[in-house]
Amino acid sequence: MTQVLLEVRGLTTRFRTARGELTAVEDVSFSVAAGQTLAIVGESGSGKSVTALSLMRLIPDPPGRITAGEIVFEGQDLLRLDEARMQGIRGDRIAMIFQEPMSSLNPALTVGLQVAEPINVHRKTPWTKALEMATALLARVRIPDAASRLHTYPHQYSGGMRQRTMIAMALACEPRLIIADEPTTALDVTVQAQILDLLKELTRETRAALILITHDLGVVARYADVVAVMYGGRIVEQASAAALYARPRHPYTRGLLASIPRLDGDAGQRLVPITGQPPDLARLPPGCAFAPRCGRADARCQSARPALREVAPQHLSACHHDAD
Numbered sequence: 001m002t003q004v005l006l007e008v009r010g011l012t013t014r015f016r017t018a019r020g021e022l023t024a025v026e027d028v029s030f031s032v033a034a035g036q037t038l039a040i041v042g043e044s045g046s047g048k049s050v051t052a053l054s055l056m057r058l059i060p061d062p063p064g065r066i067t068a069g070e071i072v073f074e075g076q077d078l079l080r081l082d083e084a085r086m087q088g089i090r091g092d093r094i095a096m097i098f099q100e101p102m103s104s105l106n107p108a109l110t111v112g113l114q115v116a117e118p119i120n121v122h123r124k125t126p127w128t129k130a131l132e133m134a135t136a137l138l139a140r141v142r143i144p145d146a147a148s149r150l151h152t153y154p155h156q157y158s159g160g161m162r163q164r165t166m167i168a169m170a171l172a173c174e175p176r177l178i179i180a181d182e183p184t185t186a187l188d189v190t191v192q193a194q195i196l197d198l199l200k201e202l203t204r205e206t207r208a209a210l211i212l213i214t215h216d217l218g219v220v221a222r223y224a225d226v227v228a229v230m231y232g233g234r235i236v237e238q239a240s241a242a243a244l245y246a247r248p249r250h251p252y253t254r255g256l257l258a259s260i261p262r263l264d265g266d267a268g269q270r271l272v273p274i275t276g277q278p279p280d281l282a283r284l285p286p287g288c289a290f291a292p293r294c295g296r297a298d299a300r301c302q303s304a305r306p307a308l309r310e311v312a313p314q315h316l317s318a319c320h321h322d323a324d
Helices: 048-055 083-089 111-123 127-140 159-171 189-206 217-223 241-246 251-258 299-303
Strands: 004-017 020-033 037-041 064-073 094-097 177-181 209-214 226-231 234-240 309-312 315-317
Touching: 004 048, 004 209, 020 048, 020 064, 020 209, 020 226, 020 234, 037 048, 037 217, 048 064, 048 177, 048 209, 094 159, 111 127, 111 159, 127 159, 159 189, 177 189, 189 209, 189 217, 209 217, 217 241, 226 241, 226 251, 234 241, 234 251
Parallel strands: 037 209, 037 226, 094 177, 177 209
Antiparallel strands: 004 020, 004 064, 226 234, 234 315, 309 315
């Protein structure tokens, strides 16, 4: 059997706001095996990025806090570690690629120093050797003329090259798990494909697990092994990518798929939007969070929250009607 690298059980993250407590992530559970790619999909505000930050224990407190759950990585619960031990894992065994590299890269430091830093900090490698390794990493992520680029600054790179630099930093210590939070935001379509192809290729080579956070189900079809669809802070459907695309069970998943342009369809075919707005996480309805936007919602949907349950082998859905 494939080794389970990360198992998340009942993760709940809340934020204190002026309008009261907001539940951004509620009772989220999933697992990722070594070498596997899990995509977490949903609209903005669905809880995807908060889930990623919770896994890294980067939720700012105040106003946020993880109130329940377990994050078991390589057999140990990360929520039980003190901050010093957690810092030893971040950037070493677990790495994260953030949405906007210009916000994550230090504009005052050269690219080489930033790629070499995790090697120096976590591996205690002298700076001279760490910079040599940083050159090899930049070449590995296909930055041309890596040796001279080592001494340039982030503002001298294009958006695609900055994102490649973030991938090089993530790979520096050969992590077992990489979390990529919308890694192709603000990049054009061609560069998006290059970055995702590169990320998938490198994780395949290193047998690292990848959690890919995205709002784009079109991206997921090509790169993910397993998909978890989030809505209103909860997972509403989870299955292999093949099963989810072949037969989506939740109405929200069906809505997302129906809103994707298709190259094999009728040229005049209209996209089908999901009506309404995402829910206010500070005032979630008592029943299904998707009920106000769902054409099949009935009284039970309005009053009782559906549990996430197995509706087919290794296919979970949280819908009273199971979208049949």
